Amino acid sequence: MEHKKHNERLSMTTSPNPSPAQQHGAPASARGPLRLVLLIVGLLIALTAIGGATLGGIFSFGVTTNHESLVHERFERIVVDIPMGSVTIREDARLEYPSVRIESENQGFFPGSSATTKTSNGVLQITAERPFPLAWTGGGENNITITLPTRSGDVLEQVRVDNEVGDIRIETHIDSVDVESRVGDVRVSALQSAATSSIRVATEIGSVSIEAVPGSYRILADSDFGKVSVSGLTNDPSEDRIIDVVSQIGDVSVRAER
Numbered sequence: 001m002e003h004k005k006h007n008e009r010l011s012m013t014t015s016p017n018p019s020p021a022q023q024h025g026a027p028a029s030a031r032g033p034l035r036l037v038l039l040i041v042g043l044l045i046a047l048t049a050i051g052g053a054t055l056g057g058i059f060s061f062g063v064t065t066n067h068e069s070l071v072h073e074r075f076e077r078i079v080v081d082i083p084m085g086s087v088t089i090r091e092d093a094r095l096e097y098p099s100v101r102i103e104s105e106n107q108g109f110f111p112g113s114s115a116t117t118k119t120s121n122g123v124l125q126i127t128a129e130r131p132f133p134l135a136w137t138g139g140g141e142n143n144i145t146i147t148l149p150t151r152s153g154d155v156l157e158q159v160r161v162d163n164e165v166g167d168i169r170i171e172t173h174i175d176s177v178d179v180e181s182r183v184g185d186v187r188v189s190a191l192q193s194a195a196t197s198s199i200r201v202a203t204e205i206g207s208v209s210i211e212a213v214p215g216s217y218r219i220l221a222d223s224d225f226g227k228v229s230v231s232g233l234t235n236d237p238s239e240d241r242i243i244d245v246v247s248q249i250g251d252v253s254v255r256a257e258r
Contacts, residue, residue: 065114071100073119076157078146082115082128085142086166086184089159091173091191095149100124105143115142141166148172167206181206185250189257200244207250210243214256218242225249232256 080087085105095101104126106114115128128142143166148156151173158176161168168179171189175196179186181203189211190196201208207226216234218241226247232255233243245252 065106067104067106067114069102069117071102071117071119071124073124074122075119075124076122077124078156078159079123079125080127080144080146080159080161080163082126082142082144082163082166084165085128085144085163087143087161087163087168087170088145089161089170089172090145090147091150091171092147093150095147097149097151097154099149101145101147102126103145103147106141115144177201179203185209192257197241198244199242201246203247203250205249206247208245208247208252210245210254211257212243212254216241219254220244220246221252221254222246223248223250223252226251228252230254 078089080089092101102117104115104117115126117124117126119125124146126144126146154173156172156174158178159170159172159174160178161170162180163184164182165184166181167184168181168186170177170179170187171191173191176198177188177190177200178198179188179201183205184203185206185208186201186203187209188199188201190199190213192213196213199210199212201210212233214232216236216239218237218239219230219233219235220243221228221230223246226249229252243254245254
């Protein structure tokens, strides 16, 4: 199932304009079967992903490999692309810039599934490929933790994370966040920084929690099956700064940073 395109949907709760269904007066009885089909499809995706993760754990025989490294090259963007595993990006005042600590916990039967790290042209990139023999089982789980020095006077330009299964947590000073996931909870906390301009999150199954610097944003928050709440922020459709969040099945929360 492909992710919804950000520019092809309207917020169900925060957009001042009515949805196409509302504009044409589509009755609830007509929309009900479609929502039911979406729910069934979503649940099938969840069962497939969870079942694959379980089989992958069985076939891995409990083999876990931990790796920790320090990156000293300077970069402005982070890109993480892994098929399966959690992703955490956080700050630690004990680290001195530009040193960055990367921890990778790999669970899988084949060592080739380990994540690889490289820095080039101002981009820190972490990727992993699922081994072909275990592609249908969900084998080759990589749990990635990136620890940055506290950047109160410095802001990352962009963080992009793509994964299929696994929770994602981002808590740092940042200008732009772009997350796409199939199954897993997503939490983004943009620490106090007036530069935050864009937060985009799309997940098929999982809750999404966004904490942004107080102020005005163009807010699009949507969930096909879940609660949607927005608090402490001003929704201004004319704003350049945007928070665009969708979960097909799961609660969505957008609020001002505490």
